[in-house]
Amino acid sequence: MKTELEYISLPPQECLSHVIESIWMVRNHSEESVEAIILPDGKIDLFLFLDQEANFEIFISGICNEPILKQPFPKSVMFAVSFYPTAAEYIFKRSFTDSLNxxxxxxxxxxxxxxxxxxxxxxxxxxVDRTIQSLLTEPIDNRKILLFDLVNRSKGEIKVETIASETGWNSRGINRYFRKWLGITLKSYIDIIKFCNSLKQLKNGNFYPELNYADQSHFIRAVKKFSGSKPNVLRKNDNDRFIQLTTLSDE
Structure with a gap:
């Protein structure tokens, strides 16, 4: 049984590309009440939610380093903005250490x-475009732009030492920044991004690591840590339980 999810995702305007990863929508057309699991992806997410009884809610979640269980809401719709971690400082102007998971x-x-x-x-x-542009009132530190660009372009296949060298920002200072605004270390963030970039191969049934995990056992441990499940369970994705796998493009 499928949950009949309709999914739309759009990139932000170029001027917001350092704070927003995507603006998206998920609509559940099904009458079935099936629990869903949100997997860690290294983003801060702002959600607008409307259920079939017209109950409305706005909420935000910080970085996740473990799977989050989403309660079943049939016939519901969710609009969302996925922010890069820079948004904590430059858009929300608040720490997300209290909202880890x-x-x-x-x-x-x-x-x-x-x-x-x-x-x-x-x-x-x-x-979203108008609102976030109005809130982005100061230029983003170039070191932070480069840091997140390096992590995302490398798909998490990069060492902390390399980032420190490339940005001219020592690892101690970087980790102070991550702990202050996000509640995790840079190494933890890199591991989340690497896991997230492994989802397509898991969806395709390839359980041998394509990224730089030490070996298959290390890869499987990482998958279980961030998803709470073995790779073959993610591959099956029964009832579209894992939202990112359901919405992941087959291309």
Missing amino acids: KKIILPPGFMEFCREDMQDFDIFYKK
């Missing part, structure tokens, strides 16, 4: 978002 319920009207924004995804996308 947690969600924080926000009041209606947060960032001027409301129930009516969920009537049209295109309108929501444009509102």
Whole structure:
């Protein structure tokens, strides 16, 4: 049985590409109540949620380093903005150390978002663009832009020492930054990104590491750590339980 998920994901405008990874929507057309699992992806996510009873909620989640169980909500829709970690400092201007693996319920009207924004995804996308541009009031430190660019372009196949050398930012200072704003170390963040970049091969049934894990046993341990499941369970993805695998492109 499938949960009949409709998924749309769009990149942000170029001027926001250092703080936003994507603006997206998931609509569940099914009447079935099936629990879902959100896997770690190294993002801070802002959600607008509307269920079939028209109950509306805005919430935000910080970085996750373990799988998060999402309660079943049939006939529901979720609009979301996935932010890069730089958004903690430059957009939200608050630390997310208290929301590691947690969600924080926000009041209606947060960032001027409301129930009516969920009537049209295109309108929501444009509102996100306007709102976040207005909040990005200072230039982002070039070292931080380069750091996250290095991690993402390498798919997590990069060492802390290399990042420190390339950015001119010593590893102690980098880890102070990560602990202050996100509640994790740079090494933990790199491991999350590497796991996230392994999802496509898992979806395709390839359980031997394509990225630089020491060996297959190391890879399987990492998969179990971040997903809570063995690789073959992710591959089956029964009832579309693992949201990122369900929405992952087959291309």
